[in-house]
Amino acid sequence: MIQLFNVGKVYQNGAPALHDISLKIPDGDFVYITGSSGAGKSTLLRLLYCAEKPSRGQILMGERNTTRLKSRNIALLRRDIGFVFQDFKLLNNRSVFENVALPLQVQGLSKQEISTQVYQMLQYVGLEYKLQRKPLELSGGEQQRVAIARAMVVNPRLLLADEPTGNLDHELAVEIMEMFTRINETGTTVLIATHDKEMLERFPHRTVVLHGGNIVSDDSPDSTDTCEETT
Amino acid sequence: MERFRYFLQRTVFSMKQSPLLCSATIGTVAIALMLLSFFTLIVLNVQNLTKQWSRDIQVVVYLDQVPSQTVLEQWLEEIEQYPEVEQVNYISQQQAFERFSERLGQNKDLLDGLMPEVLPAALEVSLTETARSREGTERLISLLKNNKEFHNFRYGQEWLDRYDAFIFLLQLTGTLAGGFLVFATLFIVSNTIKLTIYARRDELEIMGLIGATPMFIKAPFMAEGAFQGIIGAILALGGCHILYYFFLKKGLAALLTTAAAENIHFLPLIVQIAVIATGLLLGFIGSLLPLRKFVRI
Numbered sequence: 001m002i003q004l005f006n007v008g009k010v011y012q013n014g015a016p017a018l019h020d021i022s023l024k025i026p027d028g029d030f031v032y033i034t035g036s037s038g039a040g041k042s043t044l045l046r047l048l049y050c051a052e053k054p055s056r057g058q059i060l061m062g063e064r065n066t067t068r069l070k071s072r073n074i075a076l077l078r079r080d081i082g083f084v085f086q087d088f089k090l091l092n093n094r095s096v097f098e099n100v101a102l103p104l105q106v107q108g109l110s111k112q113e114i115s116t117q118v119y120q121m122l123q124y125v126g127l128e129y130k131l132q133r134k135p136l137e138l139s140g141g142e143q144q145r146v147a148i149a150r151a152m153v154v155n156p157r158l159l160l161a162d163e164p165t166g167n168l169d170h171e172l173a174v175e176i177m178e179m180f181t182r183i184n185e186t187g188t189t190v191l192i193a194t195h196d197k198e199m200l201e202r203f204p205h206r207t208v209v210l211h212g213g214n215i216v217s218d219d220s221p222d223s224t225d226t227c228e229e230t231t
Numbered sequence: 232m233e234r235f236r237y238f239l240q241r242t243v244f245s246m247k248q249s250p251l252l253c254s255a256t257i258g259t260v261a262i263a264l265m266l267l268s269f270f271t272l273i274v275l276n277v278q279n280l281t282k283q284w285s286r287d288i289q290v291v292v293y294l295d296q297v298p299s300q301t302v303l304e305q306w307l308e309e310i311e312q313y314p315e316v317e318q319v320n321y322i323s324q325q326q327a328f329e330r331f332s333e334r335l336g337q338n339k340d341l342l343d344g345l346m347p348e349v350l351p352a353a354l355e356v357s358l359t360e361t362a363r364s365r366e367g368t369e370r371l372i373s374l375l376k377n378n379k380e381f382h383n384f385r386y387g388q389e390w391l392d393r394y395d396a397f398i399f400l401l402q403l404t405g406t407l408a409g410g411f412l413v414f415a416t417l418f419i420v421s422n423t424i425k426l427t428i429y430a431r432r433d434e435l436e437i438m439g440l441i442g443a444t445p446m447f448i449k450a451p452f453m454a455e456g457a458f459q460g461i462i463g464a465i466l467a468l469g470g471c472h473i474l475y476y477f478f479l480k481k482g483l484a485a486l487l488t489t490a491a492a493e494n495i496h497f498l499p500l501i502v503q504i505a506v507i508a509t510g511l512l513l514g515f516i517g518s519l520l521p522l523r524k525f526v527r528i
Contacts, residue, residue, distance in 0.1 A: 049440070071445050079442035089437050093248050103441040105237050150441070 007057030017043040035210035041193035082151025086163035090135040097131040141172030241451035252427040260463025263416035268471040285363040293383040315362035425521035460514020
């Protein structure tokens, strides 16, 4: 369970990004964070993976209060989180295999375990035959699948994606969204920041709408009630 | 073990993968350390040379009368006990006459008809290395003056003043220029490494996102910096040896006497090891400083 209590964020230059956000995301949920540019979607995600500290409020991930974590514990927390970004954030000088293997190397797994798990994950995203290629030799969709494989290889409890379909054409975007749906079905909590309305309609899930750093609506497709609303 | 192997692989791999950045760091360390090593080489040789000159610093005590053997032995024993004294020799009138005669060379026949007794017997007192200064010499003379028989001294006051001034200038120049070179080296090397790390900031960010601890991220970079520092230092020593051979050994041999040129030596082994250790430290610290800025989890 991810819980945010009255979280606010003001950047060092004085620009407010989020105001008094309260939110609960149960384990295994699939949630979209949406809103126009500058609404605070990316800031919210950055707070969740501790790239930023909130200016006020508390964030609980499971039983851990992430606002008080030290560098080493932040690193350990991130091992439970998979990340997918619009710009893929792959290491272009390393092969597909090495990119996917990276989180496992960080966790100190043996070579044998790494090989097995990476291969299985590449099979899962359908790139096992391109494991020696470098990211820049792949299409955008394939690069995003490598990023998803890297995020999922550690079997994270939470998958965060920031505009994951932003750089992809429609067909590839659908393919990636289908992959997120499959991942969510295995029990992983999926949180996607996006403003791609077409995808929100095609793959309906709980949607939290941000505007000017406030939550203006929080709706689930199977119910009309608003779970939280903080303005 | 897996981690160690990972760090080693990463270090070698990233150096192979970015040869230009790697060469820039090695080259910077090599040039900076070569200048520093060559400067050290010059300072050490000048120090060596002045040490040789300083051996000539001695106090000569002219004796009014030739002492008896017993008295002489007493004096020698007494003088040898002074902390400033390295050695003391008795020069008899005969020895003094022979030396003088030798010094006159072709004109030694000027001494024909003169007896050795025209010259006084003397005690030649050599000073220890630390006492070879005007201050040390004067301290020794005040001790020697305790003996009433000793009142006629010669110790080349003017030469000593010039020697002291030269040593002071040498130390001042050495400290200032050496200090400047050390800081310039650290500045240049750390900035070059900072640029190479800046070029790989995406890698640092991604490593942080996938749960690498700060130490896990920094270790391969620091190992790489240290390794490049060692290679740079070895190249610096090679370059310094070339400069030494062509400029000091060959170049100065043409200007100085053979004996003087032979006294110019390359850096002693311990200094060479120190240069390599400096390279290692430069690479290590040069990497650590920018990493502290870039690796923020």
